[in-house]
Amino acid sequence: MIADVGTSEIKKLAGTVTVLLLTGSSDLNATLEAYEAGVAGFIAKPVRKDELIDVLSSCLGLTTPASDDGLRDVDFVRINLEEFVVGDQISYDVYIRLTGSKYVKIAHRGENLSSERLETYRTRDVHFLYVQKTDLKKYVAHAAEVASERIRSDPSLNAKGRASLVRHTGEIIVEQLFAENIDEESYSNAKKFVETTVSTLTQDVNALTLLSLLSSHADFVYAHCVAVSFVGTLLARQVEWTSPPNLFKVAMGGLLHDIGLKEVDIAVLSKPRSEYTADEARLYDSHGLRGRDILSTMPNIPTDIIQIVMQHHEDCSGNGTPFGLKRDRIHPLARLLSVADVFCELILKNPNHDGIPPSDAIERMNQLHRGSLDGTFLDALALVFKVAPAVKKAS
Ligand SMILES: [Fe+2]
Numbered sequence: 001m002i003a004d005v006g007t008s009e010i011k012k013l014a015g016t017v018t019v020l021l022l023t024g025s026s027d028l029n030a031t032l033e034a035y036e037a038g039v040a041g042f043i044a045k046p047v048r049k050d051e052l053i054d055v056l057s058s059c060l061g062l063t064t065p066a067s068d069d070g071l072r073d074v075d076f077v078r079i080n081l082e083e084f085v086v087g088d089q090i091s092y093d094v095y096i097r098l099t100g101s102k103y104v105k106i107a108h109r110g111e112n113l114s115s116e117r118l119e120t121y122r123t124r125d126v127h128f129l130y131v132q133k134t135d136l137k138k139y140v141a142h143a144a145e146v147a148s149e150r151i152r153s154d155p156s157l158n159a160k161g162r163a164s165l166v167r168h169t170g171e172i173i174v175e176q177l178f179a180e181n182i183d184e185e186s187y188s189n190a191k192k193f194v195e196t197t198v199s200t201l202t203q204d205v206n207a208l209t210l211l212s213l214l215s216s217h218a219d220f221v222y223a224h225c226v227a228v229s230f231v232g233t234l235l236a237r238q239v240e241w242t243s244p245p246n247l248f249k250v251a252m253g254g255l256l257h258d259i260g261l262k263e264v265d266i267a268v269l270s271k272p273r274s275e276y277t278a279d280e281a282r283l284y285d286s287h288g289l290r291g292r293d294i295l296s297t298m299p300n301i302p303t304d305i306i307q308i309v310m311q312h313h314e315d316c317s318g319n320g321t322p323f324g325l326k327r328d329r330i331h332p333l334a335r336l337l338s339v340a341d342v343f344c345e346l347i348l349k350n351p352n353h354d355g356i357p358p359s360d361a362i363e364r365m366n367q368l369h370r371g372s373l374d375g376t377f378l379d380a381l382a383l384v385f386k387v388a389p390a391v392k393k394a395s
């Protein structure tokens, strides 16, 4: 039976028959109300045969999907509504998540998704949108394109707005690189991001404003990689290593430096090193080499970037991993990124600790790591964050 009914009728009907909602995809208010009233499924207009069959199969008990498309939590990537990049003729479907891990498609691929439409969702207390993991690459490509275009040509965008846009793009790029094998397309998205980062961070960005943006993100691994890329770029600028190839390698090396961690279980990454088993410690310590192996399959990645990734846990005193190289044998850009890496580890919150203020982090690095980190970049870090001159190593 097809009927045009209100929520009170849905409530009455839902107790006796299965009610499906046929809805325009932008009509979110009606969708949410109908869901609360007890509808069993949603069919977005225009109706597609495969979706109709999926929903009917689900309602008739022929399948037991968690969403109208048979998709579950693990199939989706969550994106903050505030940061979601809108556009014309999007090349991916967009969903919202209802209670009970139920997902409703609110925009079909090929549709225009406007900021006005997102605004209506925001007024309904929707905080996140979702795209399928298999579509993430398309969303990333679109977001990277929009970010670089806006940064180039939108005069209303201030320094904070630019940094925020670049941060969002960076995090979803890293998320995609962790979720899938790196290939030409994902590398070219990362390349576009890096070029935008470099141009943004060599303008009038305030380092502390940038850090406050970075620390607001929940996923600590992705946020860390983007932060190392940003801080590394600021360090390179401070020491005047500002040739375009150098800046590119620093920003890309920062983004990719922990790519080898994609082979380490998140449960291991979420606990302190002191609780690692011997096998877990070995696995963790091999992430530089694993990163090298992952990137070596890409023909167009500069060798320096592979070296940076492999050596970012080497230590100037010769006690680092994987090879125990001493200062002069470590790639200079790896020494630079090691400083950015330790700094970002200290300032950003993760499951093992709350982040500490940049000035405390710099003081601690000077006290504890002056012998293992390169002093040139430690001093540059203090200058970037306008912290008092370095505390010299105790004799
Ligand atoms: Fe690392």
Ligand SMILES: [Fe+2]
Binding pocket: 224, 228, 257, 258, 341
């Ligand atoms: Fe790291």
